[in-house]
Amino acid sequence: MxxxxxxxxxxxxxxxxxxxxxxxxxxxxxxxxxxxxxxxxxxxxxxxxxxxxxxxxxxxxxxxxxxxxxxxxxxxxxxxxxxxxxxxxxxxxxxxxxxxxxxxxxxxxxxDDLDTIETTLIEKDQIMRKALEFSRGLRLLRQDPWECLASYIISVHNNIPAIRRVISYLSKQLGEPTGLREYSFPAPRAILSNPAVLDLARCGFRKEYLLDAARKVDGGEVDLSALGEMPVEKAASELMKIKGVGPKVADCVLLFAYHRLEVFPVDVWILRAMSRFYFGGRQISTKTAREEGIRRFGKFAGYAQEHLYHYVRNSFGL
DNA sequence: AAACAGGTGCTAA
DNA sequence: TTAGCACCTGTT
The missing domain is CATH 3.30.310 (TATA-Binding Protein)
Structure with missing residues (x-):
């Protein structure tokens, strides 16, 4: 064996x-x-x-x-x-x-050594310990950078069923067959040569964002293959050259594609969770939430974020 | 019917 | 630097 x-x-x-x-x-x-x-x-x-x-x-x-x-x-x-x-x-x-x-x-x-990661986070505080109980064994993926970037651009001010629908449609129309009746996510050039498909995919105002991303990635203005070697802040600012990519989308790409475990993406759910758990319900900015997440959870902030996200979405009515 | 959904760009202080 | 608002489209 x-x-x-x-x-x-x-x-x-x-x-x-x-x-x-x-x-x-x-x-x-x-x-x-x-x-x-x-x-x-x-x-x-x-x-x-x-x-x-x-x-x-x-x-x-x-x-x-x-x-x-x-x-x-x-x-x-x-x-x-x-x-x-x-x-x-x-x-x-x-x-x-x-x-x-x-x-x-x-x-x-x-x-990833989950035993070390989860043990480290459990020892941080009681909230994190509770959160971990709901999502033990969760692993952060290493997704394809381009697909991840495009997916999170599509996710902007959008809901999950719609996001899935758009991604699925684009893949079916412009991607390559990958077996089991599925298709890969289309390369930047495939999107650039068929921009009308973005309308059919109903991605709305995100169309211009996706086109800008496709142009900059395809033209080398944003070199996705170089991001892994950069300091995180530098990599994030590279991604934010793209229209439609702000701090949240950039952090998601760094975490879910580049496995930068020290980032802490803040969306509305994480904002509510941080406010409630660590600021006594006081109104805080996303910037404050992000800094506090990084400060508290250090090099495993990304794992902490994902457990927290899962926790507030599945066990609270925030 | 009106508000909201995994934010971001733009404009004004 | 920060606050306030519009934004495609679909769903509730």
Whole structure:
């Protein structure tokens, strides 16, 4: 049997399924439905509930093997269950199973040491401890930067069903097939050459924002491949060269695509939560909320933010 | 019917 | 630097 550290996947589950031995906790449902990514769809798979979505150039269906199943493995008295990844062999042809497993492993940030992160946050304060109880095993993803950027531009002053609809439509119209009847999010150039599709997608006033983003990314004025190497503030100001990208969208991209765990995106929910929990209900600015989040939660502020977000959305009527 | 939804750009102090 | 307002579109 393979072990998490040395060999992250196990072949032999069949032609179009691979298994990834989980090196730590993973709450698939919270991770994929907490709102950091917009495209995952809950489906009824052959083995029960699964999530269908796109990782890189390929569609996959993700599910956890059941606790009583035989595919988990004990190591040092601790059980590590498996993640099942099924894919379309026709589309994946030419890619090795190792490469696909690595892509999923990286996308889900299975290398993050959740025990350390969650323990650190729980010790911060009682609010965070309560919040953590609702979303243990949540992992911040490493999404594709362009798709993430475009998605959060679309999210501006919008609601989640509408956001999902727009992204889904654009992908279907302009993206590449990725198997399982899904399509990749369209590249900047695909959008630039079919701007009318943005109207059909009903993205409203965000159309000009998306076009500006596509132009600046395609033209190299904003170099997405260079952002990972920059200090966060510098990377954020690069992103904010784009019309429609302010502090909140920039922080979301840095957190959900570049895995900059020290940022603390503030939307209306986080603003309410910070005001209520840490400022006695007093009115505060988003700037104040952001600074306080970073001050309190330090290098794991991003994880704190996501747990807090999930907490206020799912257990309060704020 | 009117307000609101994962903010941002613009303008005015 | 900060406050106030409009904004496509869809839903309640």
């Amino acid at each position: 393979c072990r998490p550290a040395s060999k992250p996947y196990c072949p032999g589950e069949g032609e179009s399924v691979l298994r990834i031995l989980l090196p730590g906790p993973l709450n698939l449902e919270v991770t994929l439905e907490c709102g950091q990514a917009f495209r995952w769809e809950k489906v009824q798979g052959s083995r029960g509930i699964a999530y269908k979505g796109v990782v890189g150039a390929y569609s996959v269906m993700l599910s956890l093997c059941d606790v009583s199943g035989t595919c988990g493995e004990k190591d040092a008295g601790r059980e590590f269950p498996c993640l099942l990844v099924s894919f379309d062999p026709v589309v994946v042809k030419g890619t090795t199973r190792e490469m696909l497993a690595d892509a999923v492993f990286r996308y889900l940030s299975l290398d």
